Amino acid sequence: MSRLGPRDLLDVGLVGIRTRKLRAALSALGISIGIATMLVVTGIPASSQADLLRTLSALGTNTLQAIPVPDRNPPVTLPEDAPAMVARIGPVLTASAVANTHSVIRRNDRTDPADGLGLTVLAGKANLLTTVNGRVRTGRFLDATSETLPMVVLGSVAAARLGLAGLPVGGAGPQVRIGDQWFTVIGILDSVPLSPDLDRAALIGWDAARRLVRFDGHPTVIYLQAREDQIEAVSAVLPATIDPQKPSNVQVTRPSDALAAKRATQTSFSALFLALAAMALLVGGIGVANTMVIAVLERRSEIGLRRALGAHRGQIRAQFITESVALSAMGGIAGTLLGVAATTAYAWWRAWPLVIPVDAALAGLAGALLTGAVAGAYPAMRAARLMPTEALS
Known part of the structure; x- marks a missing residue:
């Protein structure tokens, strides 16, 4: 049975993005807004927290x-x-x-x-x-x-x-x-x-x-x-x-007493960060999943033709998962840049120390890739189950 190399798989997976640029951009925009939101809602409170902790430290917490x-x-x-x-x-x-x-x-x-x-x-x-x-x-x-x-x-x-x-x-x-x-x-x-x-x-x-x-x-x-x-x-x-x-x-x-307040502030901010980050990724994942389901419905004839030419189910699944992950990666990178820029501008305006949570940025990118893989799993399996005759009809 023929196999697709990594480079060939990437070329095939990017076909939908290259041929439907506007839709791909809108899909990536959805998850980029989610990732940017995650960075903004973690970066701005983190900068505010750094300013608050600096003030509390000046009160003699040590x-x-x-x-x-x-x-x-x-x-x-x-x-x-x-x-x-x-x-x-x-x-x-x-x-x-x-x-x-x-x-x-x-x-x-x-x-x-x-x-x-x-x-x-x-x-x-x-x-x-x-x-x-x-x-x-x-x-x-x-x-x-x-x-x-x-x-x-x-x-x-x-x-x-x-x-x-x-x-x-x-x-x-x-x-x-x-x-x-x-x-x-x-x-x-x-x-x-x-x-x-x-x-x-x-x-x-x-x-x-x-x-x-x-x-x-x-x-x-x-x-x-x-x-x-x-x-x-x-x-x-x-x-x-x-x-x-x-x-x-x-x-x-x-x-x-400022020390107790400082520790309580750190705990409450950490819980808030986690909740907001999870919500942002969930919204972005739903957007990618919706886009991929529609892509499968619109590209039934392409799927049928590829199956008729010898592509097996695993290759069809890999194609759509690759496309979903690529969309999420594009959105994740764009969202990270947008979130960093927005956080930097707001911290500068408020004269706060700038804090960009590197772990949040890396987690956002990793989460975007994971979200893309999860969001593309069902559409990919659905595409792989289509019979060539059914898809071409």
């Missing part, structure tokens, strides 16, 4: 704080080396600390020595700003040099209460009085959403606080960022790491 348990008698203090110990925990990305120096800050030496304007003077580490996702509005933050000198960085509320709207460009900054020492203001922070207490604080270097305001070296708040998938594990070991002798003296904030 951040923890540790403080001494309040209202203990005598008051609890954290060990001096606690920040360094926390930084050694495997999943921890960065750790920093602040400490209340119990000093008073004043605009000058003529104001009431007891009037600190409700502001707190904190000793801070140089990596504090990175750890709490803070930003400097004007000037600069503490560094290795300024940590040892009488320099101060003000929170946004602290700067407003001290009457400092900004810093001079290129000149020496204003000075404020902390305790009995003058400090030069080198920076003003933007509001810090992760730690609003820093908005009402004046931050001085750790070493400068020890030397100039009689700071005892014990941190009062430890901040850390850890890998998000390990945040609960880090929270569990944090008290024993900070104070191995008395872990019950350490209070750790639970992971941010």
Whole structure:
């Protein structure tokens, strides 16, 4: 029995597409719209999700704080080396600390020595700003040099209460009085959403606080960022790491509510993607199946002639399945390009990060081919069952 090689089978399978170009284009258009819809309904929500997750991440989904348990008698203090110990925990990305120096800050030496304007003077580490996702509005933050000198960085509320709207460009900054020492203001922070207490604080270097305001070296708040998938594990070991002798003296904030919201968002979006993608492929498959059934009815004489000339049923089935798969492949490629273009344009318009789900695009193409094979199966079997005399009549 004669066999059709792959190339001959492809030529025969594309006959219907070449001879009925308009119908083939309309059939491919049906499945291309389905695939484009799948990419759009996955790509646009994925881009929106990326923007939402970026916003949630900025709220500190991977951040923890540790403080001494309040209202203990005598008051609890954290060990001096606690920040360094926390930084050694495997999943921890960065750790920093602040400490209340119990000093008073004043605009000058003529104001009431007891009037600190409700502001707190904190000793801070140089990596504090990175750890709490803070930003400097004007000037600069503490560094290795300024940590040892009488320099101060003000929170946004602290700067407003001290009457400092900004810093001079290129000149020496204003000075404020902390305790009995003058400090030069080198920076003003933007509001810090992760730690609003820093908005009402004046931050001085750790070493400068020890030397100039009689700071005892014990941190009062430890901040850390850890890998998000390990945040609960880090929270569990944090008290024993900070104070191995008395872990019950350490209070750790639970992971941010934003983390739970972020995980719930990821789950709900994933379920939505799957449902919409399945619906789009179903619609495209029905369109291809309908086209192939009509093609069999219209090409009965062609089928009969091929059978009369010696084509067996398997070759007839292969011809129509090849045509169906080719139609679906054309639609899948066109739909993928159309979906990517539409998603890119919409993400650019909304200023979202562009996310093209590669797995969705590949799954769409594979699904288009599978849909074409399934959609063409019944018409192909129906065509193969036609007897030559019946088809030619």
